Amino acid sequence: MVDPSHEQAKRPVSAALAGPYGHPFHPILVTVPIGAWVGSLVFDIASHLVRDPDFLVRGAMWLIALGVIGALAAALAGFLDLFAIPPGTRAFRVGLVHMTLNLLVTAAYAGNFLWRHTDHRLAAGVGGGMLTLNAVSLVVLGISGYLGGKLAYRYGVRVADQTTQAEGFVPTHRPPGPTG
Template identity: 90%
Template sequence: MVDPSQEQAKRPVSAALAGPYGHPFHPILVTVPIGAWVGSLVFDIASHLVRAPDFLVRGAMWLIALGVIGALAAALVGFLDLFAIPPGTRAFRVGLVHMTLNLLVTAAYAANFLWRHAGHLPDTGVGGGMLALNAVSLAALGVSGYLGGKLAYRYGVRVAGESTQAEGFVAIHRPPGSAG
């Protein structure tokens, strides 16, 4: 028998805003900041390996901005998913840490963008401080991602219940001699 609070965490607060049962929007939206910020770090590193790094320096800055915008969109639906988790549970505590880390990472990337946008972009590649802030922020995002995975894969937050999942494993019986 499934605990009612566990079942509550599987259901969206608002299917229209957070995604329907078994299909949350948060996991798909997080791919935007993750991809943009990983790309920005690759551009930052590559800016030290080419003779004319200007396009990489500017590209990294705009990837950071894209990531911040994507993170804000992911945070909006992530809040809705958090509100589906009953307070006082381990899952809720992990959700709070996940949210806090993501907000700190987003703030760090917003600061990194403002730093880059306000200053003169170097002709020799991204500055060491900017690159270090990018790398540390991405590492923190990795820790937060681990916690997000724990919420979904260990605690089953916003994941369809096992009875629903079992439908995908029912053998399809075909008459003997049929193709397919």
């Protein structure tokens, strides 16, 4: 028998804002901050390998800003997905930790952006503190991503139920019969 609270976590609170059943918006939106922040770390490291790092320093700063904006959009959809999970469950606790880590990472990157924006001594490449904050934030984001994967792939939050999933495994054509 299927637990009704488990089925509740598969349905969107608002299909218009969180994505329809089986197609949540949160997983696609998180690709923006992840890509932007990974790119910013690559630019930070590369800023120490070139003679004129200004374009990489500025590029990393703006990638961080793009990531913060993308993270805020992903957070809105993520909040709605969290509201679909029944409180008091293991999945809800994992969701709260996932959310908290993501908010801390977003705040760290917002602070990193402001630090870079106000520091005009970046002609020699990104400072060690800024690069370290970027790298540590990305590690914490990876931990949070692991928890997000646990919500979807282990607990099935916002994933279609097995009956719906089974539709994808119905043969589209009849296999050839025995020839005799």
